Amino acid sequence: MFKVLISDPLSEFGIQKLLDAPDVEVVQKPGLSPSDLLAEIGDYDALLVRSQTQVTTDVLAAGKKLKAIGRAGVGVDNIDINAATQAGVVVINAPDGNTMSTCEHSFAMLMAVARNIPQAHKKLTDGKWDRKSFQGVELNNKVLGIIGMGRIGTEVAKRAKAFNMTVIGYDPFLTEERAQKLGVIHGSVEDIVLQADFITVHTPLIKETRHILSTREFEKMKTGVRVINCARGGIIDEKALYEAILTGKVAGAALDVFEVEPPVDNPLIGLPQVVVTPHLGASTLEAQENVAIDVSEEIIKILRDEPFKNAVNLPSIPAHVMEKVQPYFVLGEKLGHFIAQVTVGSIQDVTIAYSGELAEFDTAPLTRTILKGILSFHLGEEVNYVNAPHLAKTRDIHVTEQKSSSNKGFTNLITVSLKTNQQTRLVAGTLLNGYGARIVKIDDFAIDVAPNGHLLYVHHNDRPGVIGRVGTILGTNDVNIATMQVGRRDVGGDAIMMLTIDKAVTAEILDTLGEMSEIKSVTQIDL
Ligand SMILES: NC(=O)C1=CN([C@@H]2O[C@H](COP(=O)(O)OP(=O)(O)OC[C@H]3O[C@@H](n4cnc5c(N)ncnc54)[C@H](O)[C@@H]3O)[C@@H](O)[C@H]2O)C=CC1
Numbered sequence: 001m002f003k004v005l006i007s008d009p010l011s012e013f014g015i016q017k018l019l020d021a022p023d024v025e026v027v028q029k030p031g032l033s034p035s036d037l038l039a040e041i042g043d044y045d046a047l048l049v050r051s052q053t054q055v056t057t058d059v060l061a062a063g064k065k066l067k068a069i070g071r072a073g074v075g076v077d078n079i080d081i082n083a084a085t086q087a088g089v090v091v092i093n094a095p096d097g098n099t100m101s102t103c104e105h106s107f108a109m110l111m112a113v114a115r116n117i118p119q120a121h122k123k124l125t126d127g128k129w130d131r132k133s134f135q136g137v138e139l140n141n142k143v144l145g146i147i148g149m150g151r152i153g154t155e156v157a158k159r160a161k162a163f164n165m166t167v168i169g170y171d172p173f174l175t176e177e178r179a180q181k182l183g184v185i186h187g188s189v190e191d192i193v194l195q196a197d198f199i200t201v202h203t204p205l206i207k208e209t210r211h212i213l214s215t216r217e218f219e220k221m222k223t224g225v226r227v228i229n230c231a232r233g234g235i236i237d238e239k240a241l242y243e244a245i246l247t248g249k250v251a252g253a254a255l256d257v258f259e260v261e262p263p264v265d266n267p268l269i270g271l272p273q274v275v276v277t278p279h280l281g282a283s284t285l286e287a288q289e290n291v292a293i294d295v296s297e298e299i300i301k302i303l304r305d306e307p308f309k310n311a312v313n314l315p316s317i318p319a320h321v322m323e324k325v326q327p328y329f330v331l332g333e334k335l336g337h338f339i340a341q342v343t344v345g346s347i348q349d350v351t352i353a354y355s356g357e358l359a360e361f362d363t364a365p366l367t368r369t370i371l372k373g374i375l376s377f378h379l380g381e382e383v384n385y386v387n388a389p390h391l392a393k394t395r396d397i398h399v400t401e402q403k404s405s406s407n408k409g410f411t412n413l414i415t416v417s418l419k420t421n422q423q424t425r426l427v428a429g430t431l432l433n434g435y436g437a438r439i440v441k442i443d444d445f446a447i448d449v450a451p452n453g454h455l456l457y458v459h460h461n462d463r464p465g466v467i468g469r470v471g472t473i474l475g476t477n478d479v480n481i482a483t484m485q486v487g488r489r490d491v492g493g494d495a496i497m498m499l500t501i502d503k504a505v506t507a508e509i510l511d512t513l514g515e516m517s518e519i520k521s522v523t524q525i526d527l
């Protein structure tokens with residue numbers, strides 16, 4: 001039974017699939033304190049959060065059983081992604097579910113700050129009929145600058161066009177073609193700062209976007225500019241904004257998010273020019289259902305080891321690529337596991353060559369799987385698909401991917417070479433149509449072995465009787481040989497035997513085989 005903790009308020013309707021899953025026990029503790037979270041997280045396989053719960057290094061260290069964290073929303077800045085990756089915990093989010101709600105909230109804030117709606121409402125509910133203090137400005141014919149033209153920024157742009165605004169958009173990923181299609185002027189932050197009457201930000205809060213609007217930018221803006229932040233506190237420098245409002249440069253600001261949430265002694269709150277909401281962008285019935293449904297479905301898949309989407313700390317795999325690459329995952333992990341077992345010494349370099357049709361795809365996910373196969377032989381359960389590249393890096397293991405479209409006689413071929421401080425070994429495998437996975441090469445020996453179960457890899461001199469004696473020793477020890485493959489360089493020279501056996505052999509049997517004069521080495525491999 002998987003245990004899932006929900007530590008922020010999530011839509012009851014949205015999490016129904018989780019509640020109904022027969023193999024999942026859901027515990028809902030919205031508003032769980034940081035200390036209680038630390039004390040309890042050790043019991044859970046997955047944690048579902050919104051933006052309140054802080055998933056820190058300590059939480060991840062205490063979450064010994066944690067496999068996944070689901071963020072029912074977009075921003076993951078409340079989750080220590082690096083710590084999650086190092087701990088091998090998958091982080092997923094629900095990127096699409098709250099786009100419309102947040103866009104509409106941003107637009108509502110834009111209109112509220114243009115027409116002083118909250119201030120006027122307050123005055124009237126306080127009993128004063130004041131029609132002089134709240135003259136606003138039109139959106140018609142004004143310039144809106146949008147910093148961050150992702151999902152939300154794009155939707156805001158479309159609505160602004162309907163209000164007859166001129167839109168200047170900036171985003172490192174905005175192409176001229178997309179801008180044109182949206183009817184947006186493709187500009188820079190500088191263009192926006194110099195020309196906009198309204199500026200709205202829709203980026204994540206990252207190093208590059210922190211204080212993207214600060215004193216320098218406010219100084220250059222048009223007098224009377226209005227700014228909106230419904231993305232993350234800290235994208236606009238709050239101190240600089242406060243100063244710019246006091247000097248009259250900025251006529252108004254609409255803020256849904258703050259550098260510290262909930263805000264403590266924030267001087268912006270209470271300024272007559274500032275409209276505020278308590279991080280309500282995603283707070284609609286629809287958005288909350290959408291994001292809760294999305295994370296619930298994906299978390300169930302992760303727990304059940306099924307393919308899932310929206311991982312934040314894994315490369316994303318488009319469905320058509322997944323279809324092609326998926327069958328190779330098992331083979332890749334087995335090749336990694338195989339090479340780790342036959343190679344002695346401490347690993348320095350891993351080289352993975354993809355040839356044939358596979359070379360056309362993004363093979364990064366496959367490389368992760370192969371690395372997992374290699375590292376898990378030495379590091380065990382600690383290694384998974386999420387943290388394998390990180391663990392390789394921290395151990396100074398250099399990983400190289402090579403791709404070649406030549407097929408070397410196979411439709412697809414994966415070759416894994418391992419260089420240690422003592423030797424370099426190689427294994428290659430393919431998926432044979434109708435026959436499944438096969439190891440087709442070990443070092444420079446061609447072979448054809450299904451990478452399953454217990455294998456014995458024998459390196460010997462090609463002499464008459466060696467194969468027979470190996471069979472006899474195994475037979476007298478009640479070990480049945482299921483398949484046997486032999487390969488040799490030259491008659492009478494270096495040779496290998498690869499046996500599939502029905503049960504694992506003991507160390508004594510391995511020693512007896514190893515004592516035969518013609519045998520150079522015997523390795524038992526479990527796949
Ligand atoms: N107030 C609220 O309740 C909500 C806030 N948000 C926040 O809104 C933001 C945007 O969300 P989405 O549009 O869904 O994300 P998105 O990922 O679709 O869009 C973000 C865009 O920012 C762009 N970007 C990154 N660095 C940039 C830079 N230096 N300058 C300009 N653009 C840059 C990216 O290229 C991307 O296109 C996120 O921070 C998210 O957390 C999202 C939902 C609700």
Ligand SMILES: O=C(O)C(=O)COP(=O)(O)O
Pocket residue numbers: 050051052072073074075076098279280281282283
């Ligand atoms: O999705 C986001 O990034 C949000 O900021 C929404 O936050 P919330 O889930 O409402 O706490």
